[in-house]
Amino acid sequence: MESFVWEWGSLLLRWLHIVAAMAWIGSSFFFMHLDASLKRTPDIPAGAGAAAWQVHGGGFYEMRKYFVAPEHLSPDLTWHKWQAYTTWLSGFVLLAWIYYAQSQLYLVDPAVMDLSAPAAAALGIGALALGWLVYDRICRSRLGASETGLAAVGLLVITLAAFGFSQVFSGRGALIHTGALMATWMAGNVFFIIIPNQRKVVAALLKGERPDPSLGQQAKQRSAQNNYLTLPVVLMMIANHYPILFASQATIPLIVALVTASGAVIRYFYNVRHADHARSPWWAWAAASAGLAAAFVLAVAGSAGGRSVLGLPPQAEGPPAAALASAGPGGAAPPDHVVELVAGRCAMCHAAEPVWDGIGVAPKGVRLDTAEAIGRQAEAIRRQVVLTHNMPPNNVTEMTDEERGVIAAWLADAAR
Ligand code: HEC
Structure with missing residues (x-):
């Protein structure tokens, strides 16, 4: 239950955060644009202010800016x-x-x-x-x-x-x-x-x-x-x-x-x-x-995979460069030893019923608990495990470089 609460809280907070940020950035863009588009008008003395005309939502607006301050101020100030x-x-x-x-x-x-x-x-x-x-x-x-x-x-x-x-x-x-x-x-x-x-x-x-x-x-x-x-x-x-x-x-x-x-x-x-x-x-x-x-x-x-694409020497850690060079769509179910490997390093989180403490649903909906599911996620796995070492998160399940090499070799085979 607890992990659902974490997820839900994260969703609501992110929702609020994004909406508030849109309103803030929107008004920032609006006022920068308004300031830039101000023009002198004859009824405002030079240096005292300027105005801009806008049309929006079926109406016309004349926006005036007072440089420094107006003679008097409306009490309804937004x-x-x-x-x-x-x-x-x-x-x-x-x-x-x-x-x-x-x-x-x-x-x-x-x-x-x-x-x-x-x-x-x-x-x-x-x-x-x-x-x-x-x-x-x-x-x-x-x-x-x-x-x-x-x-x-x-x-x-x-x-x-x-x-x-x-x-x-x-x-x-x-x-x-x-x-x-x-x-x-x-x-x-x-x-x-x-x-x-x-x-x-x-x-x-x-x-x-x-x-x-x-x-x-x-x-x-x-x-x-x-x-x-x-x-x-x-x-x-x-x-x-x-x-x-x-x-x-x-x-x-x-x-x-x-x-x-x-x-x-x-x-x-x-x-x-x-x-x-x-x-x-x-x-x-x-x-x-x-x-x-x-x-x-x-x-x-x-990124480890990118270095081999660019012909750069591999970084100290990471799977062998030769195994990374291929790029291509996955899709086919992987061999048993790959399924076993993924079960041991990933499926505790990426399953219909995750067993990892704090994970309630398969993260981002990515399930890796059957051979078919792993096959479908081949590209995502390449990105997360081979090209970058983003998964397992902070390597919590202690995946070794040899194991990343096994995954890379499977992806290379599947691409052929
Ligand atoms: C400790 C739990 C845990 C383990 C173990 C784990 N993952 Fe993840 N995985 C996550 C979480 C959490 C996310 C969501 C990350 C985010 O929000 O950016 C995720 C996201 C992903 C994604 C989707 C990324 C995206 O941005 O769309 C893929 C693919 C993935 N993991 C693959 C794997 C593979 C392959 C392994 C094993 C090598 C693995 N994960 C091991 C927790 C885990």
Whole structure:
């Protein structure tokens, strides 16, 4: 029963988290677009504000922005903050639910570092808190004055964080923590900077004073940072479904750097384009494609099977390269010795009635308890066992390299 509760809780939390994140990122995209598309209109004095026209859902909207502040303020002011807070809070609980409460399956890889569950959680939470302090310091320093300078240093910090996480956590644990760190910066920007600054502006206006324009500028700096972080964060959050991204601890930091830079550059394209279509920086797509292509090559080079495809020497561990070279569809039922092997290493979790403590249903619906079922999953097994060593999770059932070699040889035979 307990494992069903874990699954169900994970489902509900993820649902809430995704919906809140869509609302947050949606409003971030909307306001960046709105800011970029503002045009001067004759009825607003130069430098005091600008307006943009929009059509949506059968109506026309004239949106006006007051630079600094309007003469008077409507009492019905909509604050955009709960999307951010809900996203961060649900994300943090989800992180704890999956990665801290079930750390043996997802976060702790004894081959990387044999952490106890409390130590792993403390390390993760401590890194998020420290990461915010470092980031906030950098933004307030002289580096913060230059948008490109800040972007470059931010990218460096993200890469170093990914490196640090990859030294202590499983591959997927490292990627989710890198994403969680960026998401913490974003939520912190809203909670500690953007909203408090806006409150000060509103308070000054209500007192009939002229608000300090630097408050708005600082909020704008953080809001732009958030916008550039959106695409990379979303990729980090879905990365756990793609073992190719974390096949090797060594390639994780560079892959993170390339993906983050590519995502930010794609946002840059849209931010400039929305201001003026004629100035669209098309080079941004070339840069992002090059970055993602390089990340792909690294991901392939980081996985045991990929190295043999690229003609690279095998890594120290891993099955013999010759057995990995083939690629092709499986499908046929495997010979008995393979069925036995899978029964001993995988079927305790991947069965109609799993016997592994904490696993209630076959994970991701993958059953490996009959010869036919194993045959059907041949490609998935290749990805999880041969191309990457994602399964068994953190090698909890202690599968040996010889055994991976046996699986690889069967897949090579089946492809012939
Ligand atoms: C301790 C339990 C456990 C053992 C043992 C185990 N798995 Fe898994 N497996 C899981 C879990 C949990 C997931 C879901 C992972 C996730 O959510 O990303 C999974 C997912 C999978 C998937 C689907 C991956 C995807 O992303 O679609 C395949 C295929 C798989 N395992 C194959 C195997 C093979 C082959 C073995 C034996 C060599 C094995 N597993 C051993 C727990 C286990």
